[in-house]
Amino acid sequence: MEIQINLKHPNILRLYGWFDDAERVFLILEYAHNGELYKELRKRGHFSEKQAATYILSLTKALAYCHEKHVIHRDIKPENLLLDHEGRLKIADFGWSVQSKSKRQTMCGTLDYLAPEMVEHKSHDHAVDNWTLGILCYEFLYGAPPFEAESQEDTFKRIRNVDLNFPPAPLISKNAKNLITRLLVKDSSKRLSLQKIMEHPWIKENANHMGVCE
Template identity: 80%
Template sequence: MASKSLKPPKQPPKNPKKQWSLNDFEIGKPLGKGKFGRVYLAREVKSGFIVALKVIFKEQIEKYRLHHQLKREMEIQTSLRHPNVLRLYGWFHDEERIYLILEYAHGGELYRELRKTGRLSEKQAAIYIASLTQALAYCHEKHVIHRDIKPENLLLDHEGRLKIADFGWSVQSRSKRHTMCGTLDYLAPEMVENKAHDYAVDNWTLGILCYEFLYGVPPFEAERQTDTFRRIMKVDLSFPSTPDVSAEAKDLISQLLVKDSSKRLSLQKIMEHPWVIKNVTSHDTII
């Protein structure tokens, strides 16, 4: 696929009732590989629109009994329309595979950027946190809890705009949930303790990410899994002397990493926090 094709038309192919097939796409380079399949750059032949095609092997879905989870993920992500949430345009399948037609995020995983730079500036961290906060506020209004926000699940588009991806652990519910899920370093205390949880688990993760953006590592990281669990349950939070991080950033993190989920800073209060206001101006593209 020629490089000039990377500038797609502004509008994705619009035909929700269309029966897609592999013949509708030109397949390009691989973009990534996961436990259940691979992701490829692709171009819809008729419109020339560039997408990411996620190929999932049915054999793996059957082996791990993930039919319900995948169906829920697809239904939730298709219903969401927000500039900071990766779009799922549609899907189709053949005998062996399921294909998800996803928005293409040219910048790749935020995880890669973070590993390359080590840590982010306070301004860049605040822009990402503001973007995430607005996206999660939209999700929560739709009664969607993501439950697995981490740098690997955050993508960047060609303008550097952040996109929440991978809704594999998400759930749409008005009531509290009991399934322990997500990724260890990002789990809220109520999940670690197998207690009921709600939207506040996503707010906790914003505190974890803010810390990781500024210090380069998650706050409760430990060599042994059991030690990480213990540190999360105790909220064993400390701020190293280096790198130099502002008092406002530490205050925001401290108000999010609170064991009592009802006392965590709300998403609205995050946007009103002095650290966000100081670092995110009207000229910054956060949506």
């Protein structure tokens, strides 16, 4: 709560305050009229490249703002992304976030979105959020995360090996695949930076820079 209340960005859900009683803590949050992005993705199956690029650009801008303040979110997933009345994306749920200039050791987040360094119980930094952008870009375009498997151990194995495959359908552009493969890199120091994501041809060709999806 202390982290989120100090973040003021158009693509981050505002936390205005909180209060509590004997049993619960109540958060006073910005209202996101259109609810979870997860529900929208499940309803549509997958997003168009223009929609996906607009969401990825909005996320990238918000994460760049967070990283400047040394905040790592660590749990970016469709369930933690909300849409306002105009369809503008808002990052929510900072329960796993941390504010730190040094590398962290805690394994946290959600199975399909974990970066290899977390799966291997190594120290991590802000680059885990960059990895998750690659996961989300893939999921937005194909409807499911790339390393999903029958069991937790199989998912971990696919993440560790970066066992990345692009299905034949739906057909997506070479530029979209290029962005995904440059983010889903095992060596965290070699993942595409947030600035380079914003400058990537796929983002420039497809994203609505106002951040609103039609």
